[in-house]
Amino acid sequence: MKYKDYYAALGVPRTAAADDIKKAYRKLAQKHHPDVNKEAGAEEKFKEIAEAYQTLKDPEKRAAYDQLGTSYQPGQEFRPPPDWEQQFRERAAAGNGAESFSFDDLDLGDLFESLRGHARGGGRTRGNMQFPGETYEATVHLSLEDANRGTQMDLQIGDRKITARIPKGATDGMRLRLRGQGGKGHNGGPDGDLYLNVALHPHSLFRPTGHDLYLDLPLTPWEAALGATVEVPTLDGAVNLKVPPNTTAGRKLRLARKGLAKPSGGEGDLYAIVQIVNPTVLNERERELFKELGEQSKFDPRAHFARS
Amino acid sequence: MTDDVVFFESHTQVTLVEVSRSSGLPEDLLHELVEYGALTVGEGGVVSAACVGRVREAARLREDLELDTASVALVLRFLERIEELEARVRYLRAQAKS
Secondary structure: OEOOOHHHHHOOOOOOOHHHHHHHHHHHHHHHOOOOOOOOOHHHHHHHHHHHHHHHOOHHHHHHHHOOOOOOOOOOEOOOOHHHHHHHHHHHHHHHOOOOOOHHHOOHHHHHHHHHHHHOOHHHHHOOOOEOOOOEEEEEEEOHHHHHHOEEEEEEEOOEEEEEEEOOOOOOOOEEEEOOOOOOOEOOOOOOOEEEEEEEOOOOOEEEEOOEEEEEEEEOHHHHHHOEEEEEOOOOOOEEEEEOOOOOOOOEEEEOOOOOEOOOOOEOOEEEEEEEOOOOOOOHHHHHHHHHHHHHOOOOOOHHHHHO | OHHHEEEEOOOOEEEHHHHHHHHOOOHHHHHHHHHOOOOOOOHHHEEEOOHHHHHHHHHHHHHHHOOOHHHHHHHHHHHHHHHHHHHHHHHHHHHOOO
């Protein structure tokens, strides 16, 4: 078993009063809680702090922890005192009917967690009681294509590998619940649920909002002015889109039901946003034609400047 | 198998019993949160399933940060506001030229 310095985790001296331990925990927990702090490593840090507090806030557990003294370094292998082993063996036998166990496989935090069960006498009754499996929660990153047609994903949650089936209809920021795909129930209790938070990978062409998709549609100045039928990509393959004459930049052209599949049936829409793109290099003839257009046209896109 | 998967959309409705089961928060606390205005209950005592994720997150914060009910209510309101703003950002990003 590896030694952990719970006092260092909370940044308090070994002589700290219970109230100071609570204050230190509250301050650190506010800072590092993974629901508040989205930085990488915050979750690990919070787990360390929470584990330290779970042990040090309980006078019985703190006294047991203090027996380890100050001679170990964090991460150093150590052998727990013999009376710990005795306590744990009694609890394990009463609670789970387990006859043998090894301290080598245990984490210090798990050990203190189990001592709590012993102190409350919970181990004896919990042994035969039905209780539901643990609720799991995970974030899944899907491609637009997978969200649109549904997919299966292998998730690693703790030490369990779960194959989660995600039906079509998910989109960015959506949550879903997969009943019974969480932790296994105990003694015939129901299996826990799995909650998934969906995040979509950025796509090179389509930008999702809800179940609608947005696509930039580059047009030449003459396609926009004269109208055209152009081929545009969708998640189901290319389709022809009719661009009306006198189309301006920024106009949204809607392709109904070409967005993402919705869970309850139907699809969102696809919006093609018009961009007007000039050639970067003009040949002689093109230059002449543009010049002639410029001479002939009375169009002034900046007419409103004069009014203001 | 489809019945076993629920998408939490804004128009999906769940009972407070289900919210309690999914979040681990006791029902009487959920009723208090309704009184604080942090949860909106419709006819038949149902709430929008969109709140389930927020209630689960608030329940974790309550447990880990030892929050009282008023603070949990405040957290729920802020989480709802964050979700609205995130949806708004997604909408504006989708409109903007990439």
